[in-house]
Amino acid sequence: xxxxxxxxxxxxxxxxxxxxxxxxxxxxxxxxxxxxxxxxxxxxxxxxxxxxxxxxxxxxxxxxxxxxxxxxxxxxxxxxxxxxxxxxxxxxxxxxxxxxxxxxxxxxxxxxxxxxxxxxxxxxxxxxxxxxxxxxxxxxxxxxxxxxxxxxxxxxxxxxxxxxxxxxxxxxxxxxxxxxxxxxxxxxxxxxxxxxxxxxxxxxxxxxxxxxxxxxxxxxxxxxxxxxxxxxxxxxxxxxxxxxxxxxxxxxxxxxxxxxxxxxxxxxxxxxxxxxxxxxxxxxxxxxxxxxxxxxxxxxxxxxxxxxxxxxxxxxxxxxxxxxxxxxxxxxxxxxxxxxxxxxxxxxxxxxxxxxxxxxxxxxxxxxxxxxxxxxxxxxxxxxx
Numbered sequence: 333x334x335x336x337x338x339x340x341x342x343x344x345x346x347x348x349x350x351x352x353x354x355x356x357x358x359x360x361x362x363x364x365x366x367x368x369x370x371x372x373x374x375x376x377x378x379x380x381x382x383x384x385x386x387x388x389x390x391x392x393x394x395x396x397x398x399x400x401x402x403x404x405x406x407x408x409x410x411x412x413x414x415x416x417x418x419x420x421x422x423x424x425x426x427x428x429x430x431x432x433x434x435x436x437x438x439x440x441x442x443x444x445x446x447x448x449x450x451x452x453x454x455x456x457x458x459x460x461x462x463x464x465x466x467x468x469x470x471x472x473x474x475x476x477x478x479x480x481x482x483x484x485x486x487x488x489x490x491x492x493x494x495x496x497x498x499x500x501x502x503x504x505x506x507x508x509x510x511x512x513x514x515x516x517x518x519x520x521x522x523x524x525x526x527x528x529x530x531x532x533x534x535x536x537x538x539x540x541x542x543x544x545x546x547x548x549x550x551x552x553x554x555x556x557x558x559x560x561x562x563x564x565x566x567x568x569x570x571x572x573x574x575x576x577x578x579x580x581x582x583x584x585x586x587x588x589x590x591x592x593x594x595x596x597x598x599x600x601x602x603x604x605x606x607x608x609x610x611x612x613x614x615x616x617x618x619x620x621x622x623x624x625x626x627x628x629x630x631x632x633x634x635x636x637x638x639x640x641x642x643x644x645x646x647x648x649x650x651x652x653x654x655x656x657x658x659x660x661x662x663x664x665x666x667x668x669x670x671x672x673x674x675x676x677x678x679x680x681x682x683x684x685x686x687x688x689x690x691x692x693x694x695x696x697x698x699x700x701x702x703x704x705x706x707x708x709x710x711x712x713x714x715x716x717x
Contacts, residue, residue, distance in 0.1 A: 338700075339712045345543035346572045353547050357391060357537070360552025361398045364472075364535040367554050372403035374469040376534065379411030379444070379462070379499050382426045384592035384631060384705075385476050385539060387547050389431040395472065395537070396439055406472075408437060409462060410444040411498035413505030414664035415591060415635070417657035420445050422633065429592075429631050440465075447501040451526045457511060459496070459523045460504030461531065470534035473558075477538045477565045479573060481600040482608065482667065485517020486563040487524070489595070491536040491553065496523035506664045513608055513667075521559060528555050538565050543574040544708060573601060574707040579617045582695035583687050586625045588703045589639065589649075590632030591661075596670060597638025598625070599704035607641045607669045622690060624683050625674075628652045629703070637661040640672040643690070644683045650676050 350356060370376065376399055378392070392408070399406045408427075416422030420443035427433065427441060434441045447460040473491045475498070480488035487493065497505050497520060508519055527533070533555045540549040549568075553561050576584075589597035600606050603623060604613045625642040627649050628634070634654025639645060650673065662671035677683035688694050698713040 337713055341710050341712055343708055343710060345574050347542050347544060348548040350547045350549055353550055354394065356550045357394055360537065360550060364552055368534060370404050370470055374404050375466050376404055376406045376470045376472055377464050377468045378406055378408050378472050378474060379494060380408050380427060380432060381475055381494060381498050382412035382415040382591060383476060384430060386545055392437060396437060407440040409442045411462065411494060413497055414502045414660045418502040418660045426633055444501050447503045450530050453519060453522050458507050459526060460500040460507060462499050462501050470532050472534050473536035477540055477562060478569050479601055481594055481596040483513040483516040487517050487520050488566055490562050490566065491538055491558050492520050492524045492562055495527055496520045502664060509665045524559060540565060540569055542572045545705060576602060576618050576699065581618050581620045581697050581699050582691060583698040584620045584623045585698060585700040586703060588627050588629045589625050590629030591635050592629055592631035593703045593705040598641055602704040603641060605641050608667050622687050624687060625649060626680060633657060635661060638670050640670040642674045644675050644677060644686060646680060646683060647676055647678055
């Protein structure tokens with residue numbers, strides 16, 4: 333492939349943007365405070381997940397300042413299921429990579445590994461909750477609302493998932509995933525409904541992003557509003573999601589995968605592959621014949637969950653895999669296909685040669701992207717007869 337044949341293409345997606353997030357967040361926190369003022373000296377736990385939400389450190393600092401100004405003592409706790417290799421050290425390392433540590437936040441940051449059984453679903457599935465390190469008067473949820481990469485339903489990624497699954501720690505994540513993806517959204521909703529009666533949830537801050545990872549909205553929800561309002565927020569976000577506009581692609585080249593981009597390393601809605609036996613692709617198109625993944629992002633901490641969605645990869649990526657973290661993720665979700673290795677080429681050149689052999693011809697349309705989170709600029713290679 334000759335460099336001059338690559339074409340740079342700019343894709344456009346809906347781009348709602350929040351012009352004054354500080355004011356919006358302040359108003360939302362004031363609303364929660366008016367609904368339920370906390371006594372001076374109260375302790376507030378803020379569970380924090382493992383996703384690379386660009387604005388999260390800034391939002392957390394404002395929330396911490398708001399609470400401290402009212403003589404309330406906040407702290408952060410990792411709430412990321414099996415991510416971080418299900419270890420305390422791994423969780424704190426993931427948060428530090430996201431800019432969240434005791435030094436940057438000015439408050440304690442605790443791992444979230446030890447859990448206790450809090451309740452059970454109607455079908456007997458246990459619901460676990462993190463053992464909070466301090467006596468806690470209130471819990472403030474914060475998470476990004478977006479489509480999930482493994483299941484669909486009223487509640488996908490968001491506050492409900494943070495409460496039911498993230499705060500369940502490794503044990504809780506495994507228990508809720510055990511029933512398979514088909515009814516996972518409903519199980520999350522049922523678990524959250526029970527936990528809202530068992531835990532001192534003070535409220536939630538829902539983060540809405542556009543396709544450019546920019547802040548589109550911030551919505552503060554009271555405990556009574558979370559289950560009812562989140563599906564409407566999810567519907568809004570789904571209308572902004574990035575897509576590859578081609579109906580058929582011979583070869584998709586992904587420069588980096590990682591948990592920092594998607595829970596499955598690559599967004600299944602973008603690559604249109606689910607990697608769950610028995611379940612169809614998320615949409616009729618694009619039909620992508622081959623996927624080549626070149627590297628693993630450093631921020632993924634060696635977790636290559638999702639590599640099984642590719643057909644080809646490189647030795648460079650494989651050498652960076654932390655199999656303990658990757659397998660912990662797969663064993664928790666039960667989606668084992670996503671942790672299996674594709675064909676491993678020595679380098680990009682060999683992988684491209686193999687792609688041509690598999691297709692029986694040079695790829696007629698090759699699309700190259702940085703990762704599945706950044707799709708505003710892509711590169712095309714179109715073969716001419």
